[in-house]
Amino acid sequence: MYQYDQYDQAMVDARVAEFRDQCQRRIDGKLTEEQFKPLRLMNGLYLQLHAYMLRVAIPYGTLSGRQMRALADIADKFDRKYGHFTTRQNIQYNWIKLEDAGDILAELAKVEMHAIQTSGNCIRNISSDHFAGAAADEVTDPRPYAELLRQWSSFHPEFSYLPRKFKFAVIASDTDRAAMRLHDIGIQIVRNEAGELGAAFYVGGGMGRTPMIAPCIRQFVPLDQLITYSEACLRVYNRYGRRDNKYKARIKILVHELGAEEYTRQVEAEFAHLLEQGIEPPFAELARIRTFFEDPAFEAGAADELDRSDPDFAVWADRNTHPHKQAGYLSAVISLKPVGGIPGDATADQMRLMAQLAEDYSFDECRVIHTQNIVLPHVRKADLYAVWQKLEASGLGTPNLDQVGDIIACPGLDYCSLANARSIPVAQRISERFAANGKGETLGELKLKISGCINACGHHHAGHIGILGVDKKGVENYQLLLGGSEAEDTSLGKITGPGFSEDGIVDAVETAADVYLAQRQDGERFLDTYRRIGMEPFKEALYG
Amino acid sequence: MAELLRFRDDAVPAEPAVTVDAFVEQSNALAVRIEPGDDARKLIPFLDRLRLVEVNFPVFGDGRGYSAARILREHGYSGEMRAVGDVLVDQIAYLQRCGFDAFEPDEPLAAEDVEKALARFPQAYQQTTDGRIPIWDLRHGTAHG
Numbered sequence: 001m002y003q004y005d006q007y008d009q010a011m012v013d014a015r016v017a018e019f020r021d022q023c024q025r026r027i028d029g030k031l032t033e034e035q036f037k038p039l040r041l042m043n044g045l046y047l048q049l050h051a052y053m054l055r056v057a058i059p060y061g062t063l064s065g066r067q068m069r070a071l072a073d074i075a076d077k078f079d080r081k082y083g084h085f086t087t088r089q090n091i092q093y094n095w096i097k098l099e100d101a102g103d104i105l106a107e108l109a110k111v112e113m114h115a116i117q118t119s120g121n122c123i124r125n126i127s128s129d130h131f132a133g134a135a136a137d138e139v140t141d142p143r144p145y146a147e148l149l150r151q152w153s154s155f156h157p158e159f160s161y162l163p164r165k166f167k168f169a170v171i172a173s174d175t176d177r178a179a180m181r182l183h184d185i186g187i188q189i190v191r192n193e194a195g196e197l198g199a200a201f202y203v204g205g206g207m208g209r210t211p212m213i214a215p216c217i218r219q220f221v222p223l224d225q226l227i228t229y230s231e232a233c234l235r236v237y238n239r240y241g242r243r244d245n246k247y248k249a250r251i252k253i254l255v256h257e258l259g260a261e262e263y264t265r266q267v268e269a270e271f272a273h274l275l276e277q278g279i280e281p282p283f284a285e286l287a288r289i290r291t292f293f294e295d296p297a298f299e300a301g302a303a304d305e306l307d308r309s310d311p312d313f314a315v316w317a318d319r320n321t322h323p324h325k326q327a328g329y330l331s332a333v334i335s336l337k338p339v340g341g342i343p344g345d346a347t348a349d350q351m352r353l354m355a356q357l358a359e360d361y362s363f364d365e366c367r368v369i370h371t372q373n374i375v376l377p378h379v380r381k382a383d384l385y386a387v388w389q390k391l392e393a394s395g396l397g398t399p400n401l402d403q404v405g406d407i408i409a410c411p412g413l414d415y416c417s418l419a420n421a422r423s424i425p426v427a428q429r430i431s432e433r434f435a436a437n438g439k440g441e442t443l444g445e446l447k448l449k450i451s452g453c454i455n456a457c458g459h460h461h462a463g464h465i466g467i468l469g470v471d472k473k474g475v476e477n478y479q480l481l482l483g484g485s486e487a488e489d490t491s492l493g494k495i496t497g498p499g500f501s502e503d504g505i506v507d508a509v510e511t512a513a514d515v516y517l518a519q520r521q522d523g524e525r526f527l528d529t530y531r532r533i534g535m536e537p538f539k540e541a542l543y544g
Numbered sequence: 545m546a547e548l549l550r551f552r553d554d555a556v557p558a559e560p561a562v563t564v565d566a567f568v569e570q571s572n573a574l575a576v577r578i579e580p581g582d583d584a585r586k587l588i589p590f591l592d593r594l595r596l597v598e599v600n601f602p603v604f605g606d607g608r609g610y611s612a613a614r615i616l617r618e619h620g621y622s623g624e625m626r627a628v629g630d631v632l633v634d635q636i637a638y639l640q641r642c643g644f645d646a647f648e649p650d651e652p653l654a655a656e657d658v659e660k661a662l663a664r665f666p667q668a669y670q671q672t673t674d675g676r677i678p679i680w681d682l683r684h685g686t687a688h689g
């Protein structure tokens with residue numbers, strides 16, 4: 001894992017001091033809420049419906065046991081003994097007091113963490129593949145590049161007042177586990193024919209009210225020009241992105257309005273100019289960062305067999321693990337989606353258990369997945385049973401990865417001041433429904449995503465089944481979408497037709513699932529069947 | 545008139561600033577005022593005769609002026625670069641890193657606040673035109689020039 005040196009630490013410490021000062025000025029009444037707002041927003045502090053919410057950055061989702069434990073301690077000390085892992089691989093605390101914000105940041109700084117740029121119209125936390133460094137199919141570990149981008153984007157003087165927020169994702173395999181093409185900039189590290197590593201740039205993707213899939217604007221940027229090229233992409237956006245309408249301000253609109261070709265032309269011109277400025281970090285820096293991401297000391301010849309004699313364990317192991325590049329190892333996914341639970345929530349005690357498991361069984365590392373689950377990336381197969389037993393005993397052993405119960409849901413009307421409708425209770429009811437009717441396992445992979453308003457924080461466009469909360473004459477109402485995907489076969493879901501009430505949407509999801517079960521052919525997932533048979537059969541069943 | 549905060553030793557240019565379009569057309573103008581929507585690159589052929597660039601920030605959240613300033617500095621402009629308008633103490637350090645060396649905020653800033661803000665961050669990650677050595681080069685002893 002990356003470790004701060006004195007420079008990184010000094011920057012974060014300086015931010016803590018600055019923010020402490022700003023909070024104090026607000027508490028003393030020297031700053032009005034209006035003046036304070038842009039300042040707190042640069043530090044991830046939001047004013048929600050009932051209290052302040054603090055969003056903490058987890059760069060590329062990677063945490064050490066010590067860091068996870070610190071997050072647990074913060075939940076205990078400053079919140080209601082739980083935290084909420086988000087679709088940005090971050091964690092949010094929903095019940096924060098302004099008086100405590102400075103102290104929380106100081107606690108975070110002690111374990112090399114912060115809340116810098118977790119909100120505001122700036123470059124946000126860089127996300128990445130949660131199986132980085134473990135997946136068999138990657139060309140290299142993408143995280144060194146994400147870390148380099150993290151440093152470059154931290155306190156970037158030119159790009160702190162962009163037209164709108166800006167999100168990067170970095171992956172390094174053809175299988176896209178990070179929804180790369182639904183980011184403002186998606187980078188795929190690739191190998192060219194000469195065997196050199198470089199970066200393919202996809203620019204202008206995003207969800208929100210106008211979802212778009214990013215086009216590739218350059219197939220190969222040499223690694224010693226990665227920052228310069230990023231800077232060129234951002235400068236064109238900063239200068240020409242729309243600022244007249246906040247709903248048209250994301251880079252996807254600029255790329256769409258200019259056309260990918262014209263945007264690319266402008267970026268290339270800026271890039272040529274910036275290359276002459278010598279702004280790229282020395283290559284030695286990338287080499288230094290890479291040393292932090294070398295393989296841990298895997299045990300050569302670790303047993304490659306799983307003892308499957310406990311049937312409950314076998315079900316979980318089949319469902320919640322991912323193949324590892326090292327023989328004898330697996331990546332194990334801890335579901336934060338118990339039946340009827342709040343997607344992504346974990347109690348302080350559960351966080352401590354996950355920290356302990358990371359330390360004992362996964363080379364002191366865990367990861368947050370954008371689907372609001374946690375990964376132990378490097379678990380010996382021989383240890384998996386012990387890991388599962390401990391998870392099971394703490395309510396963390398739900399075997400539902402990528403199934404209908406593994407729902408992504410945004411905070412919705414329970415917390416969010418922008419919401420039209422509640423997301424969490426709908427997620428809870430759907431999860432309970434499918435647990436009761438026992439169809440979850442039969443349905444197989446079925447990604448269900450719920451947003452409480454058109455801002456799409458719950459990624460509803462990218463769900464095999466998506467649900468969008470809308471407001472219909474003051475009553476909560478839910479639209480149903482089918483056919484979205486955030487994987488390498490990225491697609492956007494389509495609305496089935498008129499919306500449903502809260503009861504109705506739970507029934508509608510079951511109806512759609514039944515259409516699939518009746519129509520599916522060998523080995524087809526829900527998404528495959530939908531793509532083959534189209535919307536009509538679903539419409540008939542829903543509205544016919 | 546708002547108070548001028550200046551980090552230069554030369555005399556304050558007295559010429560009135562004209563719009564970018566007017567500047568490009570008038571062969572004798574010496575000072576220009578860039579609005580957020582203006583293309584700073586239009587000024588590049590005329591950098592020799594430019595003595596003052598004012599960059600207007602009607603609202604602090606409109607960050608186009610940061611790019612405008614950096615572009616001109618990258619092309620060798622060494623005269624005064626003045627941020628005017630909704631310029632707050634919390635933006636001063638970033639503005640300076642993008643090449644601004646004078647500030648004319650609508651609301652006067654307390655000198656001690658400015659000093660504190662400029663001294664707050666010990667280092668910077670990025671290479672810009674302000675002459676600071678980025679952390680990356682400090683780590684590896686690779687500073688240019």
Ligand code: SF4
Binds near residue numbers: 416417418451453
């Ligand atoms: S999608 Fe809407 S309701 Fe949900 S968290 Fe985002 S802004 Fe709030």
